[in-house]
Amino acid sequence: MSSTTQNIVSGASKITTEEASLLKQPKAVWAVFFACIIAFMGLGLVDPILPAIAENLHASHSEVTLLFTSYNAVMAVAMLITGAVSSRLGIKWTLLAGIVIIALFSALGGFSNGIWALVGLRGGWGLGNALFVATSLAAIVSLSNSGTAKAIILYEAAIGLGISVGPLLGGWLGAMSWSGPFLGVATLMVVAFIGLIVLMPRSNTKNTVKSKISLLDPFRALKHRSLLVFGIAAALYNFGFFTLLAYAPFVMGLDEHGLGYVFLGWGILLAVTSVFMAPKLQQWFGTIKSMCAMLTLFALLLVAMGIWTSTQWVVITAVILAGALLGNNNTLITTAVMNAAPVERATASAAYSFLRFIGGAIAPFLAGKLAEWYNSQVPFIVGAVFVMISVVFIGMNAKHVKHVDHVKSGH
Structure with a gap:
């Protein structure tokens, strides 16, 4: 009887320890987590003001979608240098450089008075985001004490929180002026900068990257068929995401x-599912099957929108x-x-993100143009087709990616 009780108690304490380990992180992880929330606010913050920008700057819908295209195009190319930069500057200073660039270009964007100047400045914002995004994932994974899987959940939670709060703030600031959200991001980035300077000790950035990374390393990494498959699949599914x-x-x-409230709902579901539901799906059905199911359902939603x-x-x-499917x-x-x-990990992240954001760069402008050439239904149908192609592509290359379900994520 006592041994049974002992087993129950030890089992309960084990579960409690596992749950707590996600939240029991070094201060450095929480500093990056907070900065991630603010960085990803920038993505959703602009959403509610796209129609207002078109109206105030007398721009067509396809010209306004270039705000996403320039941002993602610069981010895609810059991803290739993030590893080389962070291995020389160290994770802390790369993150801070990214934050400074985002703050500068978003502030300048708030004071610009033409669509083309704004598109160019969003490209600069994309450079800052590339340095920050690729490095922050590597930082959270490397500095976390709870293993890769839980660190990624924490990272996705930060993205989800940023994306969900961003549109609400964007709608509120954008109702005052279309430039409000740009100046809002700049202000929040100053807060993130102070947070990282204070909370992230320099000692935690040493030895995080074992050796200096070459500019060619991300391309060499893509020789691994599995990484290439995921990168191309993400580029294809990003056509749907950014449409x-x-x-x-x-x-x-x-x-x-x-628009702020709609994208708040989208972001909340994205945040909740990325943290709580995705690990369960992975456990029950495996990564690849779950991914294909989510992408198929997302394609069907896009068809309904079309x-x-x-x-x-x-x-x-x-x-x-x-939001739930994308989370x-x-x-x-x-x-x-x-x-x-x-x-x-920094190299894998850079290589994958390069391919992913190429899709994110082409999709917004293509969506705007398809609507101008045909009608507003076509962009969603085309987005759905690209998402389904990503599912077929993963299926065709299943033998190259099936091993990811057998890798121990905790190490």
Whole structure:
């Protein structure tokens, strides 16, 4: 009887320890976590003001979608240098450099008075984000004391919180002026800068990257078929992701506050599923099967948006529900990438992100142009086709990626 009680107690304490280990992190991890939230606010902050920017700067919808294209294009190319930069500057100073660049270009964006100047400045913002995003994932994974899988969940939670709070803040600031969200990001980035300077000790950045990374390392990493497969799949699925993000605001017929609330719902579901649901799916069905299921459902949602584009409640519901599918998929694919190839995590992240953001660069402008050439339904249908191609592509290369389910994520 006593041994049974002992087993129950030890089992209960083990579960409690496992749950606590995610939250029991060094201060450095929480500093990066907080900065991540603010950095990713920048993505959602701009969403509610896209129609307002088009109106105030007398720009077409496809010109306004270039705010996402320039941002993602610069980020894609800059991802290739992040490893080389962070291995020389160290993680702390690379993160701080990224924050300074984001703050500078978002502030300048708030004071610009033409769409092309704004598109160019968003490109500069993308450079800062590349330095920050690639390094922050590597920093959280390296500095965390709870293993890769839990560190990635923490990272995805920061993304989710940033993306969900961003539109609400963007809608509120954007209702005052379209430039408000740009100046808001700059201000928040100053707070993040102070947080990292104070909370992230320099000693924790030493030896995080074992050796200096060459500019060619991300390309060499893509020789690993598994990493290449995930990168191409992410580029394809990002056509759907950024069609939703960059073009859906134009067809919802809502003001800044309304768009802010819709994307808040989207972001909350993205955050909750990335932290709580994705690990369960991974455990029950495996990474690859779960990923393909989420992408297929996302494609179906895009098809629904394409068919019922003029029915407001369908588009709003589809956008919010898409958050759940994208939250799951983001965690699943990020975990898979970290375990895909025997290369430095910073290098794997840079190589994968380079391919992923190429898709994110082409998709927004393509969506705007397809709507101008044909009608507002076509961008969503085309986005759905690209997402389904990513599922087929993963299926065709299953033998190269199936090993990610057998890699121990805790190490």
